[in-house]
Amino acid sequence: NAGVTQTPKFQVLKTGQSMTLQCAQDMNHNSMYWYRQDPGMGLRLIYYSASEGTTDKGEVPNGYNVSRLNKREFSLRLESAAPSQTSVYFCASSEGTSGRAWGTDTQYFGPGTRLTVL
Amino acid sequence: DAKTTQPPSMDCAEGRAANLPCNHSTISGNEYVYWYRQIHSQGPQYIIHGLKNNETNEMASLIITEDRKSSTLILPHATLRDTAVYYCIVRVEGSGGGADGLTFGKGTHLIIQP
Numbered sequence: 021n022a023g024v025t026q027t028p029k030f031q032v033l034k035t036g037q038s039m040t041l042q043c044a045q046d047m048n049h050n051s052m053y054w055y056r057q058d059p060g061m062g063l064r065l066i067y068y069s070a071s072e073g074t075t076d077k078g079e080v081p082n083g084y085n086v087s088r089l090n091k092r093e094f095s096l097r098l099e100s101a102a103p104s105q106t107s108v109y110f111c112a113s114s115e116g117t118s119g120r121a122w123g124t125d126t127q128y129f130g131p132g133t134r135l136t137v138l
Numbered sequence: 139d140a141k142t143t144q145p146p147s148m149d150c151a152e153g154r155a156a157n158l159p160c161n162h163s164t165i166s167g168n169e170y171v172y173w174y175r176q177i178h179s180q181g182p183q184y185i186i187h188g189l190k191n192n193e194t195n196e197m198a199s200l201i202i203t204e205d206r207k208s209s210t211l212i213l214p215h216a217t218l219r220d221t222a223v224y225y226c227i228v229r230v231e232g233s234g235g236g237a238d239g240l241t242f243g244k245g246t247h248l249i250i251q252p
Contacts, residue, residue: 024181055240062225062242063182079241110181126172127240129181 022046024130026111032136033101041096041133043111051114052094053078053127054086056107063110069094101137109133142226147247156213158246160226163207170229171202173211174242175222182225182242185211221250 027042045052051070055063055078065078069088083105085097094113098105110132116125143161150156162171172187186193186200188209193200199212213220225245 057242060244062244063240065241112181126184126187128184131181132179 024111024113024128026130026133028133030134034138035102037101038099041109043130044093045113049113049115051116053112054096055110058107103137106137107135109135142228144226144246149249149251150216152218152250152252153215156216156248158211158224161208162228165206165228171209172227172229174225177222216250218250223247
């Protein structure tokens with residue numbers, strides 16, 4: 021039981037390049053999330069998926085797209101990377117679906133992807 | 139979601155209990171108190187959560203005041219590996235209509251001294 025896994029661990033891009041960050045969970049969770057964390061700051065939600073086949077914008081969605089490929093996998097795509105997207109990206113999952121009492125729904129995080137855009 | 143206030147940093151001697159305070163004076167009746175921590179260069183880790191009653195698990199205890207305006211996370215026997223930033227978050231129950239994610243503030247940087 022690996023929990024939440026993310027690939028790659030590190031990535032350096034040039035401005036304008038594209039890439040996809042991969043996330044998978046083996047806990048049979050319904051909801052999955054993508055966050056970014058800038059130096060010295062807390063987490064900010066980019067996108068989330070409350071169930072397979074659905075995705076919704078979070079606090080900072082501009083410049084990103086997501087795909088909930090199946091129940092296990094949730095990918096984040098940068099179509100044209102910008103230096104402002106230099107950050108650490110975390111994927112998370114939780115058992116619940118939208119509408120359930122959030123208080124019973126704990127999020128579990130992956131190890132993160134460190135992305136630098138030059 | 140209600141805002142929280144935490145001290146920016148704290149020190150604790152190894153082997154002693156670490157008590158981390160959090161103020162959430164505007165908490166509403168259906169908001170839970172959650173604690174997460176983030177060890178340097180790792181993803182956030184869930185610690186414990188509660189609504190009204192005190193809670194205990196294998197990692198920590200959570201003490202919530204009767205008026206629910208503040209809480210304390212207790213690590214009973216702190217080790218060097220407990221050095222991390224600890225985040226206190228309050229969250230509305232069942233808020234699935236908007237961004238259904240956590241928002242972390244600055245947290246408390248707990249440093250365990252040998």
